[in-house]
Amino acid sequence: MTVPAHWVQPAVHPAYARLLCMHLRKRGVELSRLLSGTGLTWPQLLDASRSLSFAQMRRLILSALELSGSPLLGMEIGASVPVSAHGPVGYAAMASKDVGQALDVIVRYSVLRASMLDMRLLTGGPVACLQIRERFDLGDVRIPILEGTSVLLVQVLEALVGDALGELEYRVPYPAAPWHAAYASRFSGTIVFDAACMEIRFPGALLAAPCLTADPLAYAAALRDCEQALAQRGPGGDLAQQVRARLAAREGDYPGCDGMADELHMSARTLIRKLKQCGTSYQALLDEVRKERAQWFLRHTGLPVETIAERLGYLDTSNFGRTFRRWFGVSPKEFRAGAQAQARGGPPHD
Template identity: 55%
Template sequence: MIHAHWLTPAFHPSYVRLLCVLMRRRGVTTATLLEGTGLEWERLVDSGAAIGLPQIRPLVHAALTLSGDPALGLEFGAAIPVSGHGAVGYAAVASRDVRQALETIVRYGRLRGSALEFRLATDAAHTMLQVRERIDLGVARVPLMETVLVVLVKLLESLVGHALEEMECALPYPRPPWVESYRRRLSGRLAFGADCMELRLPHPLLDLPCLTADLQGYAAAVQECEKALVQLLGEGNVLQQVRARLQGRSDALPTCEAMAAELHMSTRTLLRRLKQHGTSYQALLDEGRKEQAQWYLQHTARSVESIAEALGYQDTSNFSRSFRRWFGVPPSAFRQRKNR
């Protein structure tokens, strides 16, 4: 887990507003819920500024205490409408198929919660949507992860129109005493104690068309998301933009020329601006390749040759040299060591 500064913005204020509504239905006034959090209802309604962990932690603690319900996160996730996720939610439900919906979540999920990172990974039979914590969520961790879990499952099931019995959900914490609340809201298999939250979907499921597909609606929502993403990352910080675009990709990592085209600049300009930040595209590409190589060896049975090809290496020997430079051992030895 990456521990960022505790004042880092965490979640969009719409979720705090929706939590206030849910608690009012349970008989808890908004003033009581927000007491001691540093949040005010009037500002929540008028502002679009992200809410940081110093407010989220006491807010979640208060909601759990006042409700007396340790499974409140599950109920909250089920209560959030698609509109609560803004343009990201609209883009996901308007996607062509499940694959495009997952890719949309991975690319734009940070717009709704920069405390979380969404990634896609694959093995021989499954595609995995992973949710990793960028910062220490503290007391809010389990209820927030429960909320995100239900939101994602509910979204995916709405896209295909039926329960996803074949999906596996893994959670990064021990099995809670209220596990039956999970079973009442979720279909498919559950596992606890994982490295991160992970929704495992059989490959054929990704090709299912979305019942709510809307080509024009998707294009409009994505355009809005792209504008917000540029603003979030900082238009002038090309380093952040490149790193963000390399993260969470399920396809081959782009060449420098392809990345420059994605950023609407020349290759020469991209290289010059990265040099101003003290790095190069090759160094950033190595970061992405290192992470993907490690995951493939730990979580799939793919051969070293297949992994090298997937990462864009012309031959296996070049990949093996790079891997030894990263981890001090060849890929085969790394896999054996991790599987003991």
């Protein structure tokens, strides 16, 4: 499967995917059903060092929308996200001296948490404006992502000042949805539909409001963490994540090192050298993706081992079986039997 190049770049911190999963579990949706067909595994989401691609997050959101049956899911998630989920960006914002400084932090470092959105703060008049622009078309998950982001940002602002913000103006870049009446419970103020981009407009005087949780030492420490993380996103800094995300977005038609290098517009020799600097190799990353996908197929589907081998790009099932045994010490069939026994509450299969 070929998807747009920007869909397979690291885009979303896995903390938000985990929160989405937990929200669905509270609604009675089994994790295995939610992740079914997404190509994601729970251990993968627990790895904070691996950002999800937009393609991966999109599949998870679509699955959640279908299983929850709630068009308001984006707003529900946005309202439930704790500050700790934003990592050093959230800590720096909460420790800022005033709202203006906190918003500067959010605008500068939001790319560390969700790079498919571009935030801008417009000031200089009686009304200030926080813009949320899409770096590319978010397609069928555009509305829940923008709704959730807006609710999340308002929640952070209210936490900073310790009170409701009052009447604001919200501009949204889409027509009024059938559920727009529910906006009144989440957005206190005026809603303008069909705008050029998502905007939250508020009195400029709010920028000078002191933050209740201001802490200069904590702010400086969190800001250093943000700067370090931002530097790591420089050229080559997240190359291993880029390669892993591109591989995870495919199924079966994994390119060789030369093919991946072509996709990244570099020579195979350069790719090998840069991955070595990251402490890994192309084959190691491919093995990681195949290993995670193999576990998921065996735990959550009834697909024959031959079909799983084919989906993982193995032309020879016996070769897949040998590789799988090297990974886990058991055959694929033995692994599946053990996983099924654990799911029933019995002892693992030896």
